Amino acid sequence: MHIAIVSFDGFNELDSLIAYGILNRIKKPDWRVSLCGPTAEIESMNGLLVRAQSLLEEAREADAVLIGSGSKTLQVAADPSMMSRLALNASRQLIAAQCSGALILAKLGLLADIPACTDLTTKPWMQEAGVRVLDAPFFAEGNIATAGGCMASPYLAAWIIARSEGVEAARAALHYVAPVGEKDAYVENAFKHLSRYLPT
Amino acid sequence: MHIAIVSFDGFNELDSLIAYGILNRIKKPDWRVSLCGPTAEIESMNGLLVRAQSLLEEAREADAVLIGSGSKTLQVAADPSMMSRLALNASRQLIAAQCSGALILAKLGLLADIPACTDLTTKPWMQEAGVRVLDAPFFAEGNIATAGGCMASPYLAAWIIARSEGVEAARAALHYVAPVGEKDAYVENAFKHLSRYLPT
Numbered sequence: 001m002h003i004a005i006v007s008f009d010g011f012n013e014l015d016s017l018i019a020y021g022i023l024n025r026i027k028k029p030d031w032r033v034s035l036c037g038p039t040a041e042i043e044s045m046n047g048l049l050v051r052a053q054s055l056l057e058e059a060r061e062a063d064a065v066l067i068g069s070g071s072k073t074l075q076v077a078a079d080p081s082m083m084s085r086l087a088l089n090a091s092r093q094l095i096a097a098q099c100s101g102a103l104i105l106a107k108l109g110l111l112a113d114i115p116a117c118t119d120l121t122t123k124p125w126m127q128e129a130g131v132r133v134l135d136a137p138f139f140a141e142g143n144i145a146t147a148g149g150c151m152a153s154p155y156l157a158a159w160i161i162a163r164s165e166g167v168e169a170a171r172a173a174l175h176y177v178a179p180v181g182e183k184d185a186y187v188e189n190a191f192k193h194l195s196r197y198l199p200t
Numbered sequence: 201m202h203i204a205i206v207s208f209d210g211f212n213e214l215d216s217l218i219a220y221g222i223l224n225r226i227k228k229p230d231w232r233v234s235l236c237g238p239t240a241e242i243e244s245m246n247g248l249l250v251r252a253q254s255l256l257e258e259a260r261e262a263d264a265v266l267i268g269s270g271s272k273t274l275q276v277a278a279d280p281s282m283m284s285r286l287a288l289n290a291s292r293q294l295i296a297a298q299c300s301g302a303l304i305l306a307k308l309g310l311l312a313d314i315p316a317c318t319d320l321t322t323k324p325w326m327q328e329a330g331v332r333v334l335d336a337p338f339f340a341e342g343n344i345a346t347a348g349g350c351m352a353s354p355y356l357a358a359w360i361i362a363r364s365e366g367v368e369a370a371r372a373a374l375h376y377v378a379p380v381g382e383k384d385a386y387v388e389n390a391f392k393h394l395s396r397y398l399p400t
């Protein structure tokens with residue numbers, strides 16, 4: 001299982017790296033989570049330099065792809081040379097997008113008949129692209145999920161874990177990272193958003 | 201205002217980088233947040249290579265220091281050559297620690313008469329070091345604050361912002377990163393933990 005967390009220059013540290021940390025709670029030899037970028041080194045929106053662990057082309061072969069957000073998503077979405085490197089396939093991949101990452105999914109034609117969650121800044125751009133935006137932190141349909149608001153990224157990570165390793169593994173991963181003294185409440189609130197989109 | 205987020209090899213991505221993202225919500229020319237490490241490049245607990253933006257010695261001169269957690273905190277805390285590089289001063293610095301970062305504070309003698317929050321793994325080590333551990337996500341006394349559980353790191357970041365830039369700036373930073381559709385509830389829950397430790 002390879003999960004590629006796609007992050008462009010200007011990426012939002014919260015959106016890519018909360019998911020990175022939570023997805024890495026699964027400790028199995030064939031479970032690989034990679035920060036996936038257009039170049040060998042990526043610079044975050046606040047100037048952090050991080051080495052990519054996979055390149056965009058590798059996301060095509062990943063089992064799950066999570067598109068992070070960032071300060072340059074509009075430019076990326078308008079750049080054919082960048083977009084052509086992302087050839088995703090929702091029939092065989094789990095595809096998740098956080099905040100402005102949903103705009104990348106829209107431009108790839110993956111949100112044709114599906115509403116989406118995103119952040120408040122990206123909302124008008126999504127509407128302009130013809131996507132119905134929900135006032136909710138999380139939504140999924142089939143193999144595609146979107147989340148809005150940085151701190152909703154644990155929901156996206158939990159959805160990928162639940163779809164791949166089961167609901168109990170997802171609950172355990174969230175329980176581990178939840179604040180001390182409010183762990184049960186944190187997990188319950190997350191699954192309030194997630195449960196309806198998971199197989200029973 | 202320089203805030204150094206101290207991160208050693210094996211650092212927990214959530215604990216250091218959620219704080220990094222939220223603290224960077226303050227957009228002022230003299231506001232600097234640096235990922236602060238023992239070496240020019242630091243490797244996270246899940247293999248992410250990140251360039252440090254300041255070295256440990258610079259934390260001594262920072263206005264605020266946040267010690268992250270990680271998989272090697274026990275080794276760091278037992279290494280005099282590493283610990284001697286951290287000479288913190290709670291009389292002129294805000295000092296915050298996340299999860300196992302609290303063990304570093306204990307070893308530096310900063311938790312002599314103060315209880316602390318930490319994660320469940322670090323709890324017995326803290327008790328062995330003579331510190332009373334609370335079953336709570338956040339605690340502060342004077343210029344020292346601790347938090348337990350990765351997703352409590354927004355509380356630590358908000359405390360530093362509230363103490364430096366005021367409560368409204370802290371509320372705005374948390375509101376921005378909170379999940380869409382639950383922003384008000386998220387901020388209220390955070391301040392349920394924070395308010396009693398902030399000047400009115």
